[in-house]
Amino acid sequence: MPDDLLSHLIGPSPYASAWLWTAVVLVFGLIAWYAAVFALTSRRRLRDLPVLGAARDELIRRRAVRAVRTIGNRYRAGELEPGPAGAAVSGELRSFLHAATGMNAEYMQVEAMAVGKLAPAAPILFELNDVQFNHRSVVDVGALSEATEELIREWT
Template identity: 45%
Template sequence: MPGDLLRFVGGPTPYSSWWLWLAIILLVVVIVWYAAVFVVTLPSDRLRELPAFGDLHARLTRRRFAGGIRRIIESRRRGELSDAQAYDQMSHTVRSFLHQATGVRAQYLHVNEIAAGTLSPAAPLIAALRDARFDAGTDADPDRLGAQAEELIRSWT
């Protein structure tokens, strides 16, 4: 009876060492989860500065925006978008990519300002997309401009 009382009150009870390992593993999982959430929610400019994550962020950004261009072209081919809508969406996607990749707010810059700054390699494409969008007499090819936009995004450094 005294042994039963000791065990009931909190005396030594045998337990499996697996509980300790499970607790350690769960603690590590929680720490990794919080670290991942912290890194993923960092602003793009801070993320670009991190040596381990900057290159990964750049590759994922290029992949995401190039896929966006591809989806726009596919939507146009299926007839869901007119050529003008496709040009407009491609221009928006390229400008948004430039903002994410460089931090320059390309969405609000005129083509001449883009050509004069660090985004100058993108200026001819953005000008061609603008001309195709607003000039009905132009003989622009949406597939060709889409391929150029995708290539610009994939090759941006």
């Protein structure tokens, strides 16, 4: 009989270690949430932050190169005509320039690009416009897509 009462005098069993790991994960999640809110709502642009800006630029560059390569491969396979292929490559290049520089490259005339920060892209865009709007153009869209990929890879 006295041994039966002894079980009620011992303290509670220790907590499971899963609670500790749950608390650690929740604390790190909260820190990540506050960091994301701070980064996305700060007055500085995301591209101005050292690590995030470099990662963002690299992701934009890879996506643009992949899209231009896909268009070039589709043109070489005969799925696209030169005009639509040139328009697609031009759109991707302009989209990349807008994301990389912040300038409205989608709406700028090529002549205006030739004198500004976007000058390295102007010769390719001139040829893409020729392919897009001139049915007798002899410019190879496959070569232009490769040149566009190289321009995007080397853009600083």
